[in-house]
Amino acid sequence: MIYIIGAGAIGQALAVMLHYAGKEVMLIRRTPARSLPITVQLPAENLEANILVGTLADIGHGPVLITAKSFANAAIAVKLRDVKAPVVLLQNGLGIEAPFSNQSLYRCVLLVTSQFDGEGVVRFKPVSACPVGTIRGNQLDELVKTLDNPWFRFEAVSDIHPLVWKKAIVNCVFNSVCPLLETDNGIFHRNAQALAIARRMIDECAAVAAAQGFSLTVQEIEDSLLHISRLSDGQFISTLQDIREGRPTEIDTLNAEIVRLAGKLPVSETRLLGELTAIKSKLNLTT
Helix, strand or coil: CCECCCCCCHHHHHHHHHHCCCCCEEEEECCCEEEEEEECCCCCCCCEEEEEEEEHHHHCCCCECCCCHHHHHHHHHHHCCCCCCEEEEEEECCCCCCCCCCCCCCCCCCCEEEECCCCCCCEEECCCCCCEEECCCCCCHHHHHHHHHCCCEEECCCCCCCHHHHHHHHHHHHHHHHHHHCCCCCCHHHHHHHHHHHHHEEEEEEEHHHHHHCCCCHHHHHHHEEEEEEHHCCCCCHHHHHHHHHCCCHHHHEEEEEEEEHHCCHHHHHHHHEEEEEEHHHHHCCC
């Protein structure tokens, strides 16, 4: 059995795709239910399935995939303290693996976009195969073989850390600019002014990455940003979805974490846009 903690747009889409790939899968959520009917809208087809639902108490020996928001990781790690199965983090952000100390642990860099399009309907767009790398453990190849499927592709990489940084920088841009402009991911390949802001943020964040020992060129980060922007045109970034639904966001593990790591390095635009996004998130919270 594959367990997915987090029944958001990514978790639901992945559950259906693993089901279609012939895997036994269970969605883990706080609200108990026997099954959840889900339709995944892909560019070329729709996938429909009733997915088994359980709670944290139902987790057994299969791999545990975490697609919940990263701010929940501390609480999730406590619940998983005695679980011996490998844990895979399918989340954005820097430092999100810190609460997990007892398990075989792996990180996946998500290169897909997914959003709800009505009750039980998820609109999913793949961008590229999602790299998975080892934080702690020796089951990487087996895990990737288990997870990979024709709709949501995974690939093993020898060093996940530079890719985590590159995606975190890209997400700092998407998850602050798009919510503040109330627009979709395609804004950066459509609008020169938005791209100019993105370039200034990338310059700041790349310098912080270099200070942390990760040499990423500004051009490769911009290329990644534009690639995602083009392939997810019309899709809304998760932070904007969360703000609209009155939910907490992950901005603290993105812009705020970059600012924390920057020390005396100048990150004024990354800081300002992150802080404005955090304020907007708090103003829209419903709980």
